[in-house]
Amino acid sequence: MGKRPLPPEDGGGDHIEPVDLKAALEERYLAYALSTIMHRALPDVRDGLKPVHRRIMHGMRLLRLNPDQGFAKCARIVGEVMGKFHPHGDQSIYDALVRLAQDFSVRYPLVDGQGNFGNIDGDNAAAMRYTEARMTEVATALLEGITEDAVDFRPTYNEEDEEPVVLPGAFPNLLANGSSGIAVGMATSIPPHNAAELCSAALYLIDRSYASVEELMTSPAEWEKIKDDPVARLECKVRGPDFPTGGTMVDSWASVVNAYETGRGGFRVRAKWAQEDQGRGTWTIVVTEIPYGVQKARLIEKIAELLIARRLPLLEDIRDESAEDIRVVLVPKSRAVDPGLMMESLFKLTELETRFPLNMNVLSRGKIPNVLSLKSVLQEWLDHRREVLVRRSRHRLADIERRLEVLAGYLIAYLNIDEVIRIIREEDEPKQVMIARWDLTDVQAEAILNLRLRQLRKLEEFEIRKEFEALTAEKKQIEDLLASDVKQWSTIRWQVSETRKKFALNTELGARRTQFADAPDHDVADIHQAMIEKEPVTVVVSEKGWLRALKGHLNDLSLLTFKEGDSLKLAFHAQTTDKILVFTTGGKFYTIGADRLPGGRGHGEPIRIIVDMENDQDIVTAFVYEPKRKLLVASHEGSGFIVSEDEVVANTRKGKQVMNVKSPDEAQICVPANGDHVAIIGDNRKMLVFPISEIPEMARGKGVRLQRYKDGGVLDLKIFAIEQGLSWSDSSNRKFTRMRSELTEWLGNRAGAGRMVPKGFPRTGKFG
Structure with missing residues (x-):
């Protein structure tokens, strides 16, 4: 059998080029991997969003779906995002939109949904043509200042429009709402946290840049000292994850600190339960909170399967009495059963206890995938807030300078109003005449010419000078701000403090949901026996x-x-x-x-x-x-x-x-x-x-x-x-x-x- 002929070096006239397979695969796979890492799986440390979420927020802003405005059909939002910014399937965009509206999936929802957006049982949301949505206050905080040159924009996929590279992010969204994703060769898993605690840690870091990770956290011993003080309690720093579905965390303090120091680890979360007296010595266990990410219907189904398989000899029956809130009733075999031992056997065998992994692998500065510590994440967010502050200040300074230039022209026009009217009426090129007569700039002359007749009545020297002085004073403040690092950090400190007030621990949305406890010390042999009939x-x-x-x-x-x-x-x-x-x-x-x-x-x-x-x-x-x-x-x-x-x-x-x-x-x-x-x-x-x-x-x-x-x-x-x-x-x-x-x-x-x-x-x- 003869050798297979190679393509001619000139391509045989068909524009065919021989390519080394190994090099081609490496190049294409690397391009795919980078695309997955940068544009799909890993969130940006600055705003905590992946591109699809960022595009949804930007699209809703353009549709003016602010919290104080009416709702719009989700199909319209998805169409806007898909047509202009996100050239992928409509279902993937809608799934991302739905998750941002689920208060059991996201600690601080970015979308205010109206209609069926699914439930904790695992039921899907209604079709996008039936549901409506608008932004929440958290979403507007993330977008705050986007029209003031706070962030860079880049061309969209078809280069017909522009989209933000990152959002201004006045809310610590990465840690507050968490994130998860699987890229090529790497993954991320970040649990939700309490926004008020994150803001307190950020304020501490602004004042003490040398602070360690443990100093940015409030230990159980410190919490015991401040929990009864309403003022001190509001300044509590990070204690651990704060899941939207609540639950109880049972990890040791040392392991929690180590996880935040290294950016890797995990947290054991248990369902919250209580013993209810049924009279005559009988009792039941009522579960009111389940671990984050667990589907209630699947959990109950799993426990029922174990009951049938006789793997839970201490449990007689399970009932789901949930309505708006979770209420799962566990009936013991007899009144002599130890409730703690029964629950330990359930924690061992079911998802009433889960381990949420921590892998803070994010895009550092929006470009470099890196596993960061708690301190590094907060520092990069604060650095981003400083950059946004400087850019917004420069944008405002440019606006003030343009306005001051116009006001100076208005003042000249006011002092020479009759002459201005005559020039406009009689001269062929009034603009050039006014520039030459009063040494005006092109902007000032254009502003005078664009004045409407009805505005001449309001053109008073007092008002002009008042606005001029106010803008001059504001210009001086901005120039001082841009020239001083101390003043910049002071401003950021005020902004973060305002965010903390808005989502304080004593508010309905900001109140901590996940609590902390030590795991009961039951003998392993007793637990093992409790799982066997x-x-x-x-x-x-x-x-x-x-x-x-x-x-x-x-x-x-x-x-x-x-x-x-x-x-x-x-x-x-x-x-x-x-x-x-x-x-x-x-x-x-x-x-x-x-x-x-x-x-x-x-x-x-x-x-x-x-x-x-x-x-x-x-x-x-x-x-x-x-x-x-x-x-x-x-x-x-x-x-x-x-x-x-x-x-x-x-x-x-x-x-x-x-x-x-x-x-x-x-x-x-x-x-x-x-x-x-x-x-x-x-x-x-x-x-x-x-x-x-x-x-x-x-x-x-x-x-x-x-x-x-x-x-x-x-x-x-x-x-x-x-x-x-x-x-x-x-x-x-x-x-x-x-x-x-x-x-x-x-x-x-x-x-x-x-x-x-x-x-x-x-x-x-x-x-x-």
Whole structure:
């Protein structure tokens, strides 16, 4: 097969140019990535808006949809934005518009909607032809000064119009309303905050530019001091997110501060709930606030699914009694249920508790994607406000200078009104004559010529001079402002203070919604048990390591079936809420929840499927975990020690290495340390009895020598109370007991060789 011919270098006359595929893909993908980052996913740190939101605000301003004006159909707004500024689908524009109007999605709505704009259950808004909208006070604050050269404008996509690059942003919108988006290779996630708290932090930063992030925040300890002082409380700085749906934040103060310092982290938010007394000792839980971003209908559906799956044994029923406000009623199984424990189990399994991520990845100065701290975000907003102030001041100064020039011309015209009228009536080119006669500028001459006759009546020297003096004084103030950094920051401080007054913590819109609390300190085991329905089971372990749990407490085990070549190793009673501890010949303990064991049908499952147990190890024993109990573990070679049962619980599938053994030695015995003496028998049928106090308690290790052997190792071991005597059973199940006085010759110290077992001891060498 011949080589594929390459295109001719001249393009073959069809204007075809060979392009390197790798270079073309890199160039095009980079262009796409930059477009996504700059124009779609990441907000601008200065006004907190993405291009689509900024265009919606600008379009509504051009339609004069101010808060004091009437509403307009959303279809008209979407058409205006799409036709002039945003060349994308109308649905994407409408979705963005709808979200700006939802008070459960945006902390400070920018759009005042009329009609069906969706709800917290997740229902969609009505079609744009049915809904109407106008701007809110927050939106007008963002646009304040846009006609006064406060920001740059750029050509629109078809270059027929202009759109603002950024809005003046007199409102700290980025942090107040938050933002989220996924770009190429990066993402942003910023929760909403309280505007009054942000303004207080900004004022603090204006006065102390060196302030740390923690100094821009009000800690729980500081809040306790000022919460009862109505004046001091209004100056509270940032405490954390303030979600529109309220809820309770349960993170530690250190983690919150770290998140704001690094710009990365997360916040745990829980539903707000209260216990309502129903009389006669009965009660219910009422949830009145749910975490931000959670759809109420989906949340209730999820809890109902868990109820049906019997994953919430403490909960009887759930009801949605919501109207305008959220009211979800949780009915407990019985009056004896601990409400805190029930809620903890719900927090673990449902979206009644969520984690909102913090990733303050924004366009710094509108150009550079960067993860900023709380201080950096506030500083860039203040720097932008300063630039807007300077630009608006220069624009106003230019207007004043033009007006002063015109007023000077008016004054000349007033003093020479008759001559001006004569020149206009008689001269062919009155403009040039007036310029030459009174040394006027072109602007002044044009202004005099444009005067209407009815304005001549108002042309009084007093009024002209009064306006001239007022404008001159204002010009001097502006010039002083532009020449002084101190005065500029003083003005910004006043502006931010006014914003804080408008959205103060004692106003309906500005009042903090998300509260703070410490997570209740419930035992993890209690919470785990609360999520499992308590039922009796019989745990069965086979010789080859197959596990299963049969329902109920069975006493007759003769009917149990096993795989060919396998048989019963041990069986014991448990509850589904219990932890099962498994001890292996490798000295490891594994922890398995009884609820996780396979059911009684079939032969169960090999333990190696449930946990990561080595192939060369076998099960020594298994039993129900009992907190604070002591265990005695021993190896075949006769080493052992006492370990607390709490120390052997494993949290992973890999288990927990407790007893160190080296091949050919292996762990052989694990028994509860209930007694004051130990009786140990070796393969040589020698028995030794010694006080258990001679065995050390350890968390992990090889242990100490329990009995000395020339050959062989441990055969059996028993712990007993010396006052009650040592008992054993023979092959005929006859029970024998030797009291203390009869055990004298076997009593000794740990690590002794011992003496041959008493007469009548079973030939198996085991206590039975």
